[in-house]
Amino acid sequence: MFTGIIEETGTIKSVQHGSRSVCLTVTAQKVLEEVKTGDSISVNGVCLTVVSFNLGAFSVDVMPETMRRSNLGSLGVGSHVNLERAMKLTDRLGGHLVSGHIDGTGIIRIIREEDIAVWITVAAERPVLRYIVEKGSVALDGTSLTVAKVDDESFEVSVIPHTYRETTIGKKKPGDLLNIECDILAKYVEKLTGQEKEKGRITPEFLAEHGFL
Numbered sequence: 640m641f642t643g644i645i646e647e648t649g650t651i652k653s654v655q656h657g658s659r660s661v662c663l664t665v666t667a668q669k670v671l672e673e674v675k676t677g678d679s680i681s682v683n684g685v686c687l688t689v690v691s692f693n694l695g696a697f698s699v700d701v702m703p704e705t706m707r708r709s710n711l712g713s714l715g716v717g718s719h720v721n722l723e724r725a726m727k728l729t730d731r732l733g734g735h736l737v738s739g740h741i742d743g744t745g746i747i748r749i750i751r752e753e754d755i756a757v758w759i760t761v762a763a764e765r766p767v768l769r770y771i772v773e774k775g776s777v778a779l780d781g782t783s784l785t786v787a788k789v790d791d792e793s794f795e796v797s798v799i800p801h802t803y804r805e806t807t808i809g810k811k812k813p814g815d816l817l818n819i820e821c822d823i824l825a826k827y828v829e830k831l832t833g834q835e836k837e838k839g840r841i842t843p844e845f846l847a848e849h850g851f852l
Contacts, residue, residue: 641681641723643734643776643783645806646670649682651718652696659703663687663714666696670722679739681723683807684781684818685709686739709741710780710816719807721781734783735776741818743767745779747811748793757803761817762793770821770829778820782806 647669655662663682670680671692678689680697687699706712714720726732745763752758761779763771771777771794775786782802788795803809811817846852 640726641686641737641739641781642726642730642732643737643778643781644723645721645782645802646723648719648805648807649722651714651716651720654714654716659706661701661706661712662690662698663701663711664696664698665720665722667722668695670724671695671697674724679725681721681725681737681739681781683709683711683714683720684737684739684778684820685711685741686725705741708743709818710744711818713816719810721806723781735778736823737778737781737783737820738823739781740820742770742821743819744816745793745819747813747815747817750811750813753797755800757798757800757809758787758795759798759808759811760793760795761819763819765791767819767821768792768794770825772822772825775825776822779817780807781818781820782808 647667649665649667651663652666653664674689674692676689679686680689685705689697690700691698701711743764745761747759748762749760771786771789773786773789777784777786784796786794787797798808
């Protein structure tokens, strides 16, 4: 699990292509502190396993499913990526619970400034938007952000200057692809309530019993 608080940005050093997968080597510093083979590192919001490392870089394998679901397939040598180590149970949860399992991608439509804030409008497919709620949390390329507005075609986030400077968000432009991970709680609630609804058990009494009323 991760928090969506980016520790540093890295640079793609090499891309080794398989038939439908890739091995990425990423230059980094902070996330390599105390790293071990088999550790998890979030790369643009995708939980990946370290298969090898040295003093200035680490390598990860990216499977076909991950290539289909994320923007990692569009990365090339020199691309910048957001990096975060898996959280410790004793860490402060500064963002929100992020699993590193991408739900889909979105396209930046508009970037505009409002005083110190930068507003970003992201268009996404309905299967992703169904889990996006106003004032809820969303991870964009692994960065924990708050949803400010949402409609049937897109959603907006307002980014503070620190996040804009310290993550790859500040390097994005309209037309760029972002990895999206929705709040994991929404998916579990939908699954559980859907099962109960199928059984005909969603009643006022059921909701009251489970603390919803």
